[in-house]
Amino acid sequence: MTNQEQNITDGFGRVHDYLRISLTERCNLRCTYCMPEEGIPLRDKAEFMSSEELLTIAKVFVKLGVKKIRLTGGEPLVKKGFENLILKLGELPVELALTTNAILIDKYLGVLKEAHVKKINVSLDSLKADVFNAISRRKYFNKIVENIDLLLVNEFHVKINVVLIKGTNDSEIIDFLEWANNKNIHVQFIEFMPFDGNNWNLEQNVSFKEIMEAVAAYYGIENIVKLEDAKNDTARNYKIINSTATFGIISSVTNPFCSTCNRIRLTADGKIKNCLFSQTETDLLTSLRNGEDLEKLILNAIQAKHKERGGLEEFSNDSVKKIKNRSMTVIGG
Ligand code: SAM
Ligand code: SF4
Numbered sequence: 599m600t601n602q603e604q605n606i607t608d609g610f611g612r613v614h615d616y617l618r619i620s621l622t623e624r625c626n627l628r629c630t631y632c633m634p635e636e637g638i639p640l641r642d643k644a645e646f647m648s649s650e651e652l653l654t655i656a657k658v659f660v661k662l663g664v665k666k667i668r669l670t671g672g673e674p675l676v677k678k679g680f681e682n683l684i685l686k687l688g689e690l691p692v693e694l695a696l697t698t699n700a701i702l703i704d705k706y707l708g709v710l711k712e713a714h715v716k717k718i719n720v721s722l723d724s725l726k727a728d729v730f731n732a733i734s735r736r737k738y739f740n741k742i743v744e745n746i747d748l749l750l751v752n753e754f755h756v757k758i759n760v761v762l763i764k765g766t767n768d769s770e771i772i773d774f775l776e777w778a779n780n781k782n783i784h785v786q787f788i789e790f791m792p793f794d795g796n797n798w799n800l801e802q803n804v805s806f807k808e809i810m811e812a813v814a815a816y817y818g819i820e821n822i823v824k825l826e827d828a829k830n831d832t833a834r835n836y837k838i839i840n841s842t843a844t845f846g847i848i849s850s851v852t853n854p855f856c857s858t859c860n861r862i863r864l865t866a867d868g869k870i871k872n873c874l875f876s877q878t879e880t881d882l883l884t885s886l887r888n889g890e891d892l893e894k895l896i897l898n899a900i901q902a903k904h905k906e907r908g909g910l911e912e913f914s915n916d917s918v919k920k921i922k923n924r925s926m927t928v929i930g931g
Contacts, residue, residue: 605663606896608872608903612859615665616830619652620866621677627699628735629723631761634795635735647868647883649683655864655882658892660690664862668695672866675702681709688713697721697759701738703745707752719786720746721759724767725777733766750782757784757846762804771812778843785843786833789851791874806834806849813838813845830860850874856906862896870899875908 606614623638623646647655656667667687675698677683684706687694695717696710703710703718710718720742724730727739749756758778762768774785787809792798813822817838825835825844832855833846849855856873863871868883880899882892 604893604897606659606862606900608900610903610905612857612903613663614860614862614900615663616668616860617656617659617664617666617862617864618668618670619656619864620671621652621669621674621680621683622646622672622866624676625671625673625699626676626701626736627673627738629721629761630733630735631763631790631796631798632793641867646866649679649686651868651883651886652683653686655868655886655892656687656690658896659862659864660692662893662896664692666693666695668697670697673699673701675706680706684709684713684715688715693717695719699734699738700742700745700749704748707748710754711752715754717755717757718749719757719759720749721761722746723760723763724770725773726770729767729770733763746783755784756782757786759786759788761788761790762809763790764802764804768804768808768812771809772816775813775817775838775841775843775845778845779838779841781842783843784835785845786848787845788848791850800851803851805852806847807852809847817841830858831855832859832861850907854907862900870896872899872903873908876904877908878902 608614623641625633625637627633628635628637667690669684669687671677674680674696684694694713694715696715697719698721700720700722722730722742723733730739731737746756746758758774760767760774762771771787777783778785787804789805790798790803810822813836821839823837823839825837827833827835831846832850833848834855835844835846837844859873863874864882865871865879868886869879869881871879880895882895885892885895
């Protein structure tokens with residue numbers, strides 16, 4: 599048995615105290631960069647963690663030093679029994695956060711407050727209804743914008759995740775920053791990452807450099823101020839003078855921030871991924887059901903973590919074809 603002060607550390611000395619749990623692979627949207635149009639193949643319920651199993655596994659991570667848990671998916675709010683689960687997770691001594699498409703936020707607002715969830719990241723890839731609905735292949739734009747307002751009125755910390763794709767929404771960088779001005783919103787621009795089934799190619803990626811150039815061209819380079827990044831932040835963060843808007847750029851493709859990574863991912867079927875791009879997984883759920891020691895498995899899985907991007911040296915159209923990775927909705931973004 600390991601003692602309570604133990605940290606989850608990898609072979610490069612990085613302490614891993616942030617767990618992202620995918621509650622479900624399913625989703626009520628079909629974002630082109632994330633999900634195949636037909637959705638993902640349905641699997642037997644028994645292949646996934648029940649809420650009780652998820653809680654048991656989460657408690658092992660907390661015992662090993664995890665301080666923050668973010669719930670994601672798929673769409674976490676479509677998980678059956680979400681209400682009870684979040685309340686139980688809310689009892690753990692961790693900061694609890696959520697990444698969601700916000701379609702069901704109005705339904706769960708009360709319970710999110712009760713569970714002390716304060717930080718909510720909402721994905722919204724366009725401020726134009728027709729563009730957003732085309733990207734997400736559904737028609738929930740108005741509902742999502744209403745629910746973002748609801749979160750703001752209720753004083754949640756809201757970050758908006760925008761995956762930029764060339765020719766689709768890259769003309770909206772300034773629109774997002776102008777929209778965020780005078781609202782308590784932080785915008786995170788995310789580079790388009792390669793996963794199974796999302797037809798990634800480098801030419802569609804909008805790079806860190808291109809995003810900064812667009813912002814500088816509009817506001818003037820002298821008006822962009824670097825903010826201090828939190829220790830394990832994967833984004834580089836900035837503010838704009840004379841605006842309340844702040845923004846970050848997550849450039850996993852052109853400028854990965856692996857050196858300070860503290861993230862562990864737990865998939866809805868109970869497997870640890872030690873990196874978004876890792877091609878190996880550790881099956882905690884089967885081990886839990888077999889009564890095995892999860893602590894040792896977790897520590898070994900993180901020890902085996904590669905230095906950068908799951909061992910992939912670069913993202914190119916060729917290198918990406920050679921890797922096998924599950925889709926983002928299955929891994930949990
Ligand atoms: N359904 C929730 C949502 O959309 O916020 C949570 C799950 S989603 C997989 C988590 C985050 O991953 C979202 O912000 C989404 O935009 C991002 N994401 C999905 N596929 C991506 C990709 N190929 N490249 C970059 N980010 C991606
Ligand atoms: Fe669903 Fe989120 Fe993926 Fe969009 S990005 S399909 S909302 S899981």
